[in-house]
Amino acid sequence: MSDVLAVVDHRRGQLRDVSYELISAGAALAEAMDGTLALAVISGNVEQFAATLDREGVDTIYTVDHGEEFNHDVYVQSIEALYDELTPTALLMPNSVNGLDYAPAIAERLGMPLVTDAIDLSYDEILTVTREMYGSKVETTVTVSEEPFAVTVRGSEWAKAEGNGGATIEPFEVSIDESAMRSTVTGFEEVGGGDVDITDADVLVSVGRGIEEEENIELVERLADALGATLSSSRPIVDNGWLPKNRQVGQSGKVVTPEVYIAIGISGAVQHVAGMKGSETIVAINTDPDAPIFDIADYGIIGDLFDVVPALIEEFDE
Amino acid sequence: MKVLVAVKEVATVEEGFELDGTTIDERYLEYDLNEWDDYAIETGVQLAEDDDDIEVVSVSIGPERAEETIRMALAKGVDRAIRVWDDTLAAAELLDVRTKAELFDAVIEAEAPDLVLTGVQAHDDSFGATGVAVAEAAGFGHAAVVNALELDADAGTAHVRRELEGGVEELTDVELPAVLTIQTGINEPRYASLRGIRMAQRKEIDVQTLADLGLDPAVVDSPIELTDMYEPESESNVELFEGDANAAAENLATVLREKGVGAE
Structure with missing residues (x-):
């Protein structure tokens, strides 16, 4: 069994679109790897998020109910705990601003190879990732001949998953080590107001x-x-x-x-x-x-x- | 207090380039300071200008060719520079973030900086991952995609803004020591002055090999391999207006008027 664990993205009470795209990417990868797709929903209104994310291709949704907003220390600790429990082969994360705030850290902590900003994925005994370089002037394929591996996927490249997955929703307890938290989110600000819309x-x-x-x-x-x-x-x-x-x-x-x-x-x-x-x-x-x-x-x-x-x-x- | 700034020389690709296997034909590459790193350098130099006790050190992974770029950083106010390179690194693809994290971590161990600044990403491979991976390797705090920084050295805290998508900024406090990945637009990078350029010629670029850093050559081994490079297939349906500027503008104007543009 080679399973996929995908970590969804949300902000200020809303799931971000890339979360549904991660399901599509993850489901296709899980099928190619003959495995299952699990989602990790960390922080925020996890029950409501989980219910919304129960789309076609999702087998299990793990919810980590800790805090409201994204904090990379909480994400890294939660994903590490989930990884220890589930030992997935593939860890999929969004190539969002927040994704890039924790994905390299968790890959480093778990000693996984990481390929970021994937625009296509395929798996045939090894993983092949399509990604751009030089400011989109060229496309490249890179292969990853080590498992487990971690990938971040670019938004809007996969279709949003639809339908109903009939997934099992499982609350997952993580004892967050507060002493290892090195950053605190103190607020948000909308920028770019002014005279013209x-x-x-x-x-x-x-x-x-x-x-x-x-x-x-x-x-x-x-x-x-x-x-x-x-x-x-x-x-x-x-x-x-x-x-x-x-x-x-x-x-x-x-x-x-x-x-x-x-x-x-x-x-x-x-x-x-x-x-x-x-x-x-x-x-x-x-x-x-x-x-x-x-x-x-x-x-x-x-x-x-x-x-x-x-x-x-x-x-x-x- | 010490600030370490990661500086990468990157290739940009000229128009009408040709491919050479899984690389771009060298004739179409121009080497320059990575755009994001220019802002990271400026951030470090401004911190040093505000506080005489801050030393700014740049660290680069790159061949001798990169020294021209490193000299630019020195000319802009970086105090001294470290360049990590040897034959083992020259022969490697260096796409694996873990390799770069280990190299930078070794430099961090030797230099013991309070703050490490990197660009959000490099223009060439665009992984956008090195800074945060380095933080994890070094046991530092971090914040990715920072577009404002206020340093409280006494409290050991960096007050930052992270630029999220859609015009939203997150205000975050990060404990030092920390790695911040710097977004473009955080400041206005200066041009090097003539005096700065002259002084940069006398500053030290300390070349370190893997052995100097106490690293095993196996650090470059990676399961990540670039297997193909190609020009993206254009799905373009663009209708091009040809001819000289006046003819093209006239044709475009006709189309725009049809779309109701410019109607009173």
Whole structure:
């Protein structure tokens, strides 16, 4: 028997989508390994979470009722205890911000090989993981010829599990060693409020690293004005302090779904795409024909934004 | 107080690159300081500027070529640098987080820092795991994806913000010694000054081998193997507007107007 243990993700009372995707990834892996799929639900309203997570492919759901919010020390101790009890072959975790706060620690503690940010998994006597490198420019496969192993899976790559698994729900007692806790969560804060809500806009003109200098932001502002659009941006523009945080589209910023999204000088890193792929029409202007943004764009111009944007402004200012 | 900053030189891939087996053809690679590490360096240097008793030491795993990048860190204000490398490391793939954790842990044991700063991830292999694994190996506290830091050295606490998804930040207190993985945007990394660059030439880069660190060559052995690299299949349905900028803009404008953009 080669079993899979998947650890679900939740935050502030809500299960995160990646939890259902982990079930799909875990169920497929368990089938390939001829084993079972167990879920670990750690902290929060574990009973309610467990009931919601009882989807097709889940055999057992272990609940660790300790505290409300995520704490990596609690997660590491709980997963270690579950591992000792269940000795799974595969440990699946989310490649979320919180996943990356405990997955490397538990893999290190248990001495397991770890492969992060999987976009596909297959198992045929050994594990093969598909993952990207060099900012999504290439895909790679890596094999892991040691068991047990640990993998974190990227969000939105697997379908969300549906149906009913008829899983057994088992409360699992872990005596958390409070003296080994080295960090305390003291609160949460929503950031990026302010004057503009980019999630409300019908048309977004979004600017990225290709704009090169702060003083060039004015050029895309003029385009947004000419189009009657709202200005947004990718992460580097906000990191540089050229636009405020409330303009940021992406995983750590806002998720937007406008009618038209015009990406200017944005390469289309996965974190950005996560925030705008639901847009109805996507337009990309970029010098790099290999830029991943063209994979999801409906219309595109391969060209220098400093030539194209002024020409476009002229079209609409006429 | 001592701050150890992990600094990685990474390759970025140029446009129109070609593959060479399971690597990218060397001609299309450009080597530079890992973007996240630039912010980690700045974090360390700013701490040292605020407190004369703080020494900032960088540690890198990398070949001699990486010394150019390490000199940049020294030019920005890092006090001294350690570079771990030897023939065994040069022959290894170094994809296994456990290997890197052991190497860094050995350096941590020798240096005994109070705070270790790493980037959230490296641009090249994008594992995003080394910092947290190092914390576990060293028995340090940690916080991943930190975008604000206030250090209370007397209380032995780092007050941090962790950048979660969707514009939410988690406020966390971490006991020192600790490893923090630093997110881009936490500060504005400085450019090295001419004076800094001159001074960096005189600073020490201490090269350590596995043997120097008391590690067995078997530390590089790993069951993780890169078996294939390829350009992702494009599922693109993009309609490209060709021609010069004016022609392309005109065609795009027509489509945008059809979608109701720019209508009064």
